Amino acid sequence: MRTLLVALALVLSACSAGQDGPTTITFWDNNGGPGRTPIYQELIKRFEAANPDIKVEYVGIPSSSVQQKYDTAIAGGSTPDVGGVTTSYLAHLVGQDALEPADDRVEGGPLKGKLLSGLLETVRQTAPDGKLYAVPASGNLDVIWYRSDRFAEARISEPSTWDDLVKAATQLTKPAENQYGFTIRGGAGSVFQLLSEAYSYSGIEKFYDGGKSTVSDPRNAELVRKVAELYKKATPEADVNNSYTQMVAQFTGGTVAMMHHNLGSTADVMKALGPERVSAMPLPKGPSGKRTVVPNPTDGFAVFKGSKNRDAAWKFVEFLTSAESNGYWNEKVGQIPANTDVRGAEWIQKNPAVKMALGVLEDPATVIVPAPVYLPEYSSITKTDTEPLYQKVLLGQMSAQEFLDQLAAKLTTAQQEWEKRK
């Protein structure tokens, strides 16, 4: 058996060694599937036409397993040349010393000065050394999708504050008809969304104040309480275990009138309900009247250190983030293009959600409150440790303040440790 394996290994390696023609680079799409694969295939076709000496091998990774796939590949030393990454797990890849910094390539190449500074900043923040480990390609924003038709029918205007939203949610709830005003994300990914809700309400401008997490601020707790009080009163009972999947299904299925998600669900929402029945608005404001935004993870491309064809890999990344490709890609998926040359594109004018999101991000009055995704423990704290606690809050087994206190304590400890290492 062992000799068989060795023999097999020889045969296989002999096969892969004999490539004399064009350079081949592999590209892993971190969210492979029917929505995005064809877009990349088109872009790769264009790239290969322009660069006949480079072949790109596309591999679509299902998004639910992408972190595990990267972890395994890194540990086994079989990383791709280029990989799609988002800032929500970029820190893990950087921590494993898997990625090549992009600073010099961006500064010395055609992308210099072309990328949205806010997104560059978000990416830089994920690394302890402040370097750019991924070239941002698109930004996302938390939005409230709402049923404009039901709002019009009930003569309610678009809520601009959380209190308005709570009122509207209650008004639009008709349990007998299985209609609810709002839906809460109580399952996977809950705390991430909850934090952006809390900061949009409290108007607190920093995640840390003097090294201590501001998460447990009573103003944040107030919002958590308000949302939790909607549970079962103005939301379906199922919400306590909702991941985005169930949330979106409830919204597109017509059960709920408002849903907090992000631009990523544009295609689904529009396909199911159409622009005449659904609109997007930014997260409402709180009593302070300030617009504070916790940025959603930024999507981008990273070149892996293990790549043997880094020049070709960077060429591909530059191509993907060029104005033309970046515009094409973001138009198709409905997200915010990172390349500033795309800003004037016609399609943005025709996509109210993206236009609205750009408006929020460009508004000088908007304060960006970046979450500390650079902490190696960040996802473990906000997911494994505290998502079950938030469910306790929803089920009335824990108070909002107690929940945030626990979360804040963990975030503070992690931050202190991080400062020490920095």
Next chain:
Amino acid sequence: MRTRTWAPYALIAPTLLLMAVFLVYPIASVGWFSLRQHTVTQPWKNGFIGFENFRRMLFDDPLFWQSLVFSAKWVFVEVGLQLVLGLILALIVNETFIGRAVARSLVFSPWAVSGVLTTGIWILLYNPSTGVFQQLAQWGIGDPGTSVLGDPATVFPATVVTELWRGVPFFAILLLADLQTIPNDLYEAASVDGAGRWRRFISVTLPHLRDAIVLSTLLRAVWEFNNVDLIYTLTGGGPANQTTTLPLYVARKAVDSHDFGYGSALTMAGFVILLFFSILYLRLSKFGSRA
């Protein structure tokens, strides 16, 4: 039976080889990592820490105990129900009736469905806006918006039912195959002795199936203990950790949180428990001791 000593070893050689190459080292590596602090995202902290992970697990981690208790409940309920229903099902489709072939392939078919798909289907089925309870509510049965996965009172039975859907055929297939090896003359002899259907089931069928039942329950128990995918996708272990099994907790720690050392320690705990359980079970059931 008289044996020449090399024969059995030659017969198990391929299996031993595969196990040696592909299973021994990975299992040993989990054991090794359980003695280490190992977080891939914080490599500077990594190192040998002896039994610290186990100390933390046993004394500082209530979730370990909670998940263990839930695992036991899950395995017991799931395997018990699968066995009983599977046996009934096997006996039913073992009878002669019109359309038996069709009925058989239909009731066995969920076994052929993958984990990803099973949860996908049941998420659709349980979904309060597009699922079966919404449909029932439209017909006036139950309340609209009923969410069996969202209600702490129903989340456990709902998850159990989902796994039953796929698991019962496992037992049914195995037991049906085993039923075929019961010699007819045993039944005939029992009938001649005046034994009724129930007596024949107790005195002929069950004893014959004993080894198969012992084996399949054991294998299934081990399998259900380590079954992560279904609960993970269906409930994520929630609400509020109510449905978190030990392996699910391992996945959250080792895969999601990258705390591989601690995840390995939890895995080793599961390993030891299963080993102990298996030995005890085989002893108590006197497996293989039948004449």
Next chain:
Amino acid sequence: MTQTLTRPETIVPPPPAPPRRKKHRDPSRFFRLHLPLVLYLLFTLIPFYWMLVFALRPAGETALVPWPITFEHFDTVWNGIGFGLFFQNSLIIALGTLVTVTVFALMGGYALARFKFRGQRVFLLALLCTQFIPGAMMLIPLFVIFKSAGLLNSLTGLIIADTAFQLPLALILMSGFVRNVPVELEEAAMVDGCSRLRAFFAVTLPQLRPALVAVGSFAFIGAWNNFLFALMFASKQDKFTLPVGLSYALGEFNTDFGALAAGGVVAAVPVVLVFAVVQRFLVQGLSAGAVKG
């Protein structure tokens, strides 16, 4: 339960020459047989129906009986996701695993059942031990082994991986089946001058047909549905399998239920059909007396 006038063929299939098949009505048969069967069929089929409805219904609609139906979801999975190739890969892997697992399990199961040898109990426990650790925890060391053996990105590698993981279970099950075949039959054949091998093929193997079907189909289905190995040990689009393709429907921000359901139909229907064909081998009319001594 106190009935004395019962027909043996209600418990076991009729012996070759059906005796006393009296056509009298047995009301208990309805409660004993038909009612539970119908209930169980409902339980089995409703989820499948739900899947079918989602696969054939345009997104966003909720009709219980969709009309007109659409094939756009099938178009998505077949042409958009590339299920054709995944299907082929899954089939090769599952068939390969089926063959290797069944052969090795038969060999090992026979050894466990028919011989007493040193280390037998340890071997049995070791087999069980391999099932005690979730695959996800062994991923990285396995990956390293596969890489050094050059088995990444190959269907052969996936067959070996699936075989390694299915075999212990299959072997244990098989040993139970072999044990149930009376050893006297084999001995009688050997007395007649057969070698042990001939005796096995002539006498024991035919009796094991239901076992081969059960164990083989378990191996096939296990490999057909394996997601983790298929995704982790292959990094080429043309080496992925159906479960990987299915999980494409669950995106980062959106879930394509129509595609998931259509993909599910594509993945499930062939296996269910194969089941329908082989299930008759689960039944075997052979009784001990049928073997001529």
